[in-house]
Amino acid sequence: MGKRVDDISEGVEESLMKEEGKGKKLWKKVKYQLVEYHNLPAYMKDNEFILGHYRAEWPLKQIFISIFTLHNETLNVWTHLIGFFLFLTLTIYSTNMIPNVDLHNLKHIPDVLRRTDLHKLREDILTCIPSMPNMPNLHKLHSEIKTSFPASKDFLPSLSNWHIVELLCNCLPERFSHSNHTDVCVLRSMKEDVANMIAPLMTQPITRWPFFAFLGGAMFCLLASSACHLLCCHSKRLSYIMLRLDYAGIAALISTSFYPPVYYSFMCHPFFCNMYLGFITLLGIATIMVSLLPVFDRPEYRNIRTGLFLGMGLSGAGPILHKLILFWHQPEAVHTTGYEILMGTFYGMGSLIYATRIPERWMPGKFDIAGHSHNLFHVLVVAGAYTHYRAGLVYLKWRDLEGC
């Protein structure tokens, strides 16, 4: 009997605990529901045109889970997180990239060979597969190579033209084993292989630090921004720290964006190079200092913030105009300026949209989850930074081939 009573009481306890568990779950659901603008604590009230879908003062665990749920910051987090991984990939790709050389540069080969250690060249070539292939049209190949190396006999006293051809052919046996290749085709691929082999000898890659400084600045900005959008809703204190990190990221992106154009344009004019680099670095540091002031992230300072970052970016017009005056005849200078104008357009549009809060001001509440000004601003920032990366590649190719 006593046992039955115990059983009953155990059963009641169990069901009570189940009820309690359900209640806890329900309470959690209510607690971590998205809230509306008017329910937000004052420090989170930033954009009155985004009416709902806010996370407010959630614990960190819930915040990290919210990367994968829909709220009004989801796209802001993801646009810059994807941007960060894009730039990480570009950085890894650029680290392994060999200097760009196209066939047009074959005409420089005589100059390069003149400067090259011939024993090393010979050694390099000899390390290729040593078997002599069956060559269909040796004379034609000989004359083709001769035109590619017009001055070679003048500066190759120890190595005859023919010897070079022979050595090169030894390096490329598989090219000649395909009998269905026409002679022209073989010659063309031969030319390509010669260019690829000679390229590492003829190019003296210039320093990459300004290019990687820019990639580092871009990655820092994108990751800081993504983290800021994810974590700002946690608490007033974390919001304050993350916003400062976000502003520092923007200042770092703008400052380091100057490094490749300024360094590679003025690397032969150290005075201007140091002047411009010093100016933008100081301006970047000053901007970060100003952004540490508590008033800086207030909504009413939105236009001052935009103006400061925009002014920093616009000061880039100085060195770019200077570059055009110095190198107006250089195709790479014009090409990079085209990219820089496109980048300026992306950043300019981004700043305008950020400051005016278009389109949500026209239809408050309709763009809470997707399409609000900050989403558009983020996409334009990634587009601008990517354009700048492309310009950076043009600068590297220019200076790798021509030096000073």
Ligand SMILES: [Zn+2]
């Ligand atoms: Zn942002």
